[in-house]
Amino acid sequence: MKLNILSPTNLETELNTIRAEYAAHEDAISQLNRAFSDQQRSINQFDFDQLDSDKIYHISSIKKTCIDFRLRFLDIKYFKSPLPKKAFEKIAALENTHNTSLSGFKIMAPSKMFVLEKTDDPLLFVPLGNDYFYLIHKWGKDLQPMRKLRMWPFKSIANLIVFTLLISGVATYLLPMGLFSKTNDWTSIWMVYFFMFKAIASIILYGGFAMGKNFNPAIWDSKYNKS
Numbered sequence: 001m002k003l004n005i006l007s008p009t010n011l012e013t014e015l016n017t018i019r020a021e022y023a024a025h026e027d028a029i030s031q032l033n034r035a036f037s038d039q040q041r042s043i044n045q046f047d048f049d050q051l052d053s054d055k056i057y058h059i060s061s062i063k064k065t066c067i068d069f070r071l072r073f074l075d076i077k078y079f080k081s082p083l084p085k086k087a088f089e090k091i092a093a094l095e096n097t098h099n100t101s102l103s104g105f106k107i108m109a110p111s112k113m114f115v116l117e118k119t120d121d122p123l124l125f126v127p128l129g130n131d132y133f134y135l136i137h138k139w140g141k142d143l144q145p146m147r148k149l150r151m152w153p154f155k156s157i158a159n160l161i162v163f164t165l166l167i168s169g170v171a172t173y174l175l176p177m178g179l180f181s182k183t184n185d186w187t188s189i190w191m192v193y194f195f196m197f198k199a200i201a202s203i204i205l206y207g208g209f210a211m212g213k214n215f216n217p218a219i220w221d222s223k224y225n226k227s
Contacts (some may be wrong), residue, residue: 009143011065011108011121012135016054018068019061025169043104044126050097051134059131066220069110069143071153073221076105078114079122087137094126094136102126111219112141130134132226155216164204168197 066073076083095102107113109122121140125133153163172193177184207213214222 008141008145009147011069011071011123011143012078012138014069014148015057015065015123015135016060018064019057023151036185044102044128045100046098046128046134055135056128057125057133057135059133062125062133063220066108067155067183067216068148068151070147070154070216071220073106073108073125074110074114074223075183076107076124078108078223080115081113081122083124084137084139086139090137091126105136114223150215154213156207157215160204160215164197164201168193168200171196171200 007046062073065071072078091102104127106125107122108125113122121138121143123138124136126136128134153160172189175192175196177188185201
C-alpha cells in the first residue's frame, strides 16, 4: 500500500500502530488479563468479556503517541470543547452494558484544545485500572499532514540540536558566500555555517523561553499551559 505523507493523520490508527509495536513480543491476552487482575485499583468496574479488546490501550502506548505528535492526555475537566452527542451516547451504552457509572474520563488531543475550542481529532478514554485505558469515542478532524515530522524537533534537546544543525546547513547553502568572504574555500564555508548556527540557535532558544515552551515528554500529561 502506498503511503501518502500529505494525508491527514488519524490518531486512532497511529495509536493502534504504536500499541502493536509494544505488544510485538508479548501475548495480547496476557496483557488484558493483567489489566483486570487487580480490579480494586480501578475506579470503574467492567465486565471484561463484554469489552472490545481493540479499544484497550496501555499508558505506554498513549504516552508515546502524545510525545510523537505533541499531544496532551489530561482529565476531561481541562478540555475546553464540548463533547459531541455521540460520545454521550457511547458512554451511556457502556454504562448500561456493564451496569456501572463511569468516571475519571481522559482526553487525548493537541494542547490548544485544552485552551481553545477546536476540533482536531480528540479521543475520549476511561480508565480500566493497572495503567490501561478504554477508548470510548474519537471525533473531529484528523491531524494535519506531517504533524509528527513537524513536532520531531520538540521531542528532546538532542532532536532540537540536530534540527538546528540541519537548518543551519540549508541556510549556509542558500546564502551567497560573497557577502562574507571573497574566497569560496572550506574555511569560509565553515565560518559562515558556525555563524548561522549561533544565530538560528539563539532565535530558537529565545523564542522557546519567551513563549514558555517545553519538550514533548515534559508536557504530554501536564495540566499547565506550556504548549
